[in-house]
Amino acid sequence: MFYQKKGFTMECNVGGIDRILRISVGALLVVLTATNMIGMWGWLGFIPLATGLFRFCPAYPLLGINSCGTSCNKGSCSK
Numbered sequence: 001m002f003y004q005k006k007g008f009t010m011e012c013n014v015g016g017i018d019r020i021l022r023i024s025v026g027a028l029l030v031v032l033t034a035t036n037m038i039g040m041w042g043w044l045g046f047i048p049l050a051t052g053l054f055r056f057c058p059a060y061p062l063l064g065i066n067s068c069g070t071s072c073n074k075g076s077c078s079k
Helices: 016-034 040-054 059-063
Strands: none
Touching: 016 040
């Protein structure tokens, strides 16, 4: 059963350009690692790839950052 802790919601906090850069860099690192062009550290590319796809970065709320701007509505992360 899934539940939400009181006071924490996973709201969109990664905007358009930020999202495109995260997905691009993450995918590039994963591909370069899969083809043995770079070392094993490249698998860390899954982190920016996932945060770009889900439009949520767990570090942003801690740092008080939101790159979504005004176009980000509640529930828009699931779109």
